[in-house]
Amino acid sequence: MKPIIEEIYNTVLSENADSELNSIITRLCDGRGNINIMLPSLQAFFVATCSLRIKAPIVVRMNVEREHYRLVAKDLLAFMGENVFLFPDYKKETAAVSGFVSKSKQTFDGSYRALALSQVGVYLINDAVSKYKVSDKKIDDEWLEIAVGQKINPNKLLELFISWGYEVVDHCVATSMVSMRGGIFDFFPTHSKEPLRIEFFSDTIESIRYFDLETQRSTNKRDAVKIQKPLVLTKGGKSKSLGLLIEERCKNKLYITPRLVGPSLGGVQDVTLFYEPLVFKEMGTALFQKKAKEISKNLSSLFLFNDTKNKFLDSPFNRLTADLSSGFTIPSFNLACLVVPTRKKPWASNSSKKEGLAISSLSELGWGDRLVHQDFGVGVYRGLSLVGDKENQEENIKIEYADGGVVYVPVGRFNRVHRYVGVNESLPNLSKLGTGAWERQKELAKKSASEVVEHLVAIHAARSSPRGFEYLKENSLFDQLEDSFPYEETPDQITAIDDIYKDLSQKNPMDRLVYGDVGFGKTEVALRAAIRVIVSGRAVFFLTPTTILSDQHYITCLNRLGALGVEVELLSRFKNKKEQRLILERLHQNKIDLLIGTHRILGADVPTENLGLLIVDEEHRFGVKDKETIRKLKKRVDVLTLTATPIPRTLQQSLVGIRDTSRIETPPTDRLPIETFVQHFDWAPIKEVLHAELRRGGQAYFLHNNIEQIPFYLEKLQALFPKSTIAVAHGRVSSRELEKTILSFFSGEIDVLLCTTIIESGLDVQNANTIIINEAQNLGLAQLYQIRGRVGRGKKQAFCYLCIPKKLSLMPEAFQRLRAIEHHTALGSGYGVAMKDLEIRGAGSLFGYKQSGQISRIGFELYNKILSEVLNKKQGEVLVEEKEKPVIVFSGSAFIDDLYMPLVQDRLAFYQKISNALEVKELYKIKEELLDRFGVFGKNIENLFLLTETQCLLFPHPVSKCLVSSTSVVFIFDAETKSLDPEQFLKALREAAKHQSSPFQIVPDKSGTLKISFKTTSLDLASGLALNFSKKFSVIVSNVSL
Secondary structure (H helix, E strand, C coil): CCCCHHHHHHHHHHCCCCCHHHHHHHHHHCCCCCCCCHHHHHHHHHHHHHHHHHHCCCEEEEECCHHHHHHHHHHHHHHHHHCEEEEECCHHCCCCCCCCCCCHHHHHHHHHHHHHHHCCEEEEEEHHHCCCCCEECCCCCCEEEEEEEECCCHHHHHHHHHCCCCCEEEHHHHEEEEEEEEECEEEEEECCCEEEEEEEECEEEEEEECCCCCCCCEEHHHHHHEEEECCCCCCCCCEHHHHHHHHHHHHCCEEEECCCCECCCCCCCEECCEEECCCCCCHHHHHHHHHHHHHHCCCCCEECCCCCCCCHHHEEEEEEECCCCCCCEEEHHCCCEEECCCCEEEECCCCCCCCCCCCCCCCCCCCEEEEEEECCCEEEEEEEEEEEECCCEEEEEEEHHHCCEEEECCCHHHHEEEEECCCCCCCCCCCCCCCHHHHHHHHHHHHHHHHHHHHHHHHHHCCCCCCCCCCCCCHHHHHHHHHHHCCCCCHHHHHHHHHHHHHHCCCCCCCEEEEEEECCHHHHHHHHHHHHHHHHCCEEEEEECCCCHHHHHHHHHHHHHHCEEEEEEEEECCCCCHHHHHHHHHHHHHCCEEEEHHHHHHHHCCCCCEEEEEEEEHHHHCCHHHHHHHHHHHCCCEEEEEEEECHHHCCCHHCCCEEEEEEEEECCCCCCCEEEEEEECHHHHHHHHHHHHHHCCEEEECCCCCHHHHHHHHHHHHHHHHCCCEEEEECCCCHHHHHHHHHHHCCCCEEEEECHHCCCCCCCCEEEEEEECCCCCCCCCHEEEEEEEECCCCCCCCEEEEEEEECCCCCHHHHHHHHHHHHHCCCCCHHHHHHHHHHHHHCCCCCCCCCCCHHHHHHHHHHHHHHHHHHHHHHCCCCCCCCCEEEEEEEECCCCCCCCCCCCHHHHHHHHHHHHHCHHHHHHHHHHHHHHHHCCCCHHHHHHHHHHHHHHHCCCCCEEEECCCCCCCEEEECCCHCCCCHHHHHHHHHHHHHCCEEEEEEEEEECEEEEEEEECCCHHHHHHHHHHHHHHHHHHCCCCCC
């Protein structure tokens, strides 16, 4: 597919072979002229055209702001499609912290290598980067060619990668990493966008394929690949600046300054060129079509960018889906490039939905961690141990208990084990085996859960009373509010709104939780609920945890609902006593439709007789007294709760089915992931990143969560930026001053906001796209995620710098938090962050009831299970004892060899997946993943899958045990067979047995239950017979009414 620039260039020349475009490009390429233009898209147009003409490397030296650089790069990619190489100013963006990745440095290295090897393309280098020191040595074009069928020693290959500077790791998660396990060789080349996986059979390469970093699963196969030796930039010795090296080695150079595009910065005559920038932001389709039609009357080379919805099929323009930062016309070229505006900005609906790590996952279990076995209690994880003799081995989890007691848990019972997650960092006492203490503890937990359930049932009973009125189902204001929303609703938003409307149509009050990432549209969902309640004559309260968030929601609601005639008011400490009194009087008189505020709106003097809906933002941040008031209101009013990162209590409510929930996971299309860096605190790079943000007309946050030290940082920032406006926001600032500061920041009057975590929730300033979080190691994971969400709310690239003190040794939990926040940059990561935070810091206080003590003793997951069982029983559901997969007793070895899978955490993860599989198709997927990630496995693993498949086939049927030995296979059926039709059941047994080649016998065992036994001559035949009989028996029984 040819690049867009080629199509445009050929079209212009076809109109006029002697086109002025041809003349200007010739002069630019020959170094005889500069063009006086400032528009990024037009600068990109001329650079791309020069690249098309020269078909050789072109270095573009730039002296522009970082945002201008980004726009030129983006537009170049639109015109050229590929071969645009960037040189990020990585020294400004990150200071090296051991254990964290510098993506910008990797991009820089890859671009420099391509330039040094004369790869055709455009190289964008800003002035600051041109001063970087690089090796003066000529880079050899050193490639390693690898192809399927080639013979190469994997260990020699590993040694080569190590000599190239690759880091040996367990799993490749970034470039310049390599991992080898068994016959699988993973590596991530610096010049590749994806990591590669080589599968060996002895010394022969059997396959080569790319794989996904997140899932570690293979994607596309390759017959062969070429791998470049990594570029190593110099830290000393003989070196030159990148700019000087370019001058010496590169023939084709252009310069982009704030005024010019051309071959030099001066001394060359300017080329006069008239152009007109075309910006049609927020313009409706009809008006844009009219403008486009007028332009098409005078110009013939017409191109339409960003036509993603095919709205202009009948236009004379050449339609393109690529997007530009802005359009333009050049009359002398007869050329017009227009960009279709998006009045309603589409929100993506095709993002993949990724679940967070399950609470019960064992994949990150470490030696000495606490484990909970449902039958034996809290113990200490002591690794995986092989149990049995050489001919009969399996790998078990070893759990150590008090007084030296030990329990070995086989793979088939991994579902009885989960990691301990308590309410805080303190560890529980270890259980004693054989004392009955653990059973008594579970009974106490059940009693505690019963008390919680009684309270919940009481609330439910109170809420079962009808509202006494109905909300309107249709009103013109519904449509007006929907039309005023400047985006298209995402599928998740639509589902959430439908859920709420259904709730509001029920006779009983609503209690729904909506959770989704910051900026994903939860507030809009709440407004749709509010308008329906308001037009029905009822008031709405919008409760927020902070005055700043109240002010933010007040501005939003006033803009969206005030225009529809809705009376919106704010009640918080931003209001003095006189103002508060007047607001309450108006509320008494039903003259306020929507009241927004902090816990002040829960005061006893605030009338709630006409209250219809209570919207609660981040409920977990309120105190016990406020939560009790909310619970009382829930008995008679509809309640809608919003959150970005579900806390343990929220997760618990979802897990046990106590609360209706709606999840919003789809991000806006034009939203970019926030680039996140972990760095040591240093004023020099901080000054540079703040300066870069201010130069592009943006605003920034500087967060330091120690009020006593704020004056020092204020003085320092004012000294660094004497011409900028810097203000302070924290909890001790007076209400009036805080409100004034926040409103000034909203309006853009403040350049840098020096603040504490008071900004954690609510501030939504689209022009603020850089945040520096100092001493980030002291903040919680969910807290860091919320704070980072204050930036990146618009189209601009946003940056987050997590600073830690120099020479600080990070504690393990702090390191985990920072690695997690660095990793979770994908849009919609809030749920995953919440799950990770639960793993790191524990469950915390749940519900506000006295559950914490019981959770501390038996763990979060087991308590949830007990609570769910008690709740179901209370609601009248018949509790069926959880069915276990049949026990397989195998007289052979069935385990994952540590030579095949060296990392214990990997083996634990796969054992748990295999143990949890209840259907054969689940097991096949696990088998595919194992083969993909670790290669061909041996007999022991084959036995493990064969026996588990037998379990899955027998699981739906009344089989309690299967004994597989070299001489026989025995199936023992449980007591449930007594309730079945004996004649039909025996008929099914005989029918399935007849299809086996071995003789069989059906007899009752000593307990009176049936068993069927087969004679065999080898263990392989026995295991195969067990599987084949299970398949046949499962099919027959499924088709027979028993």
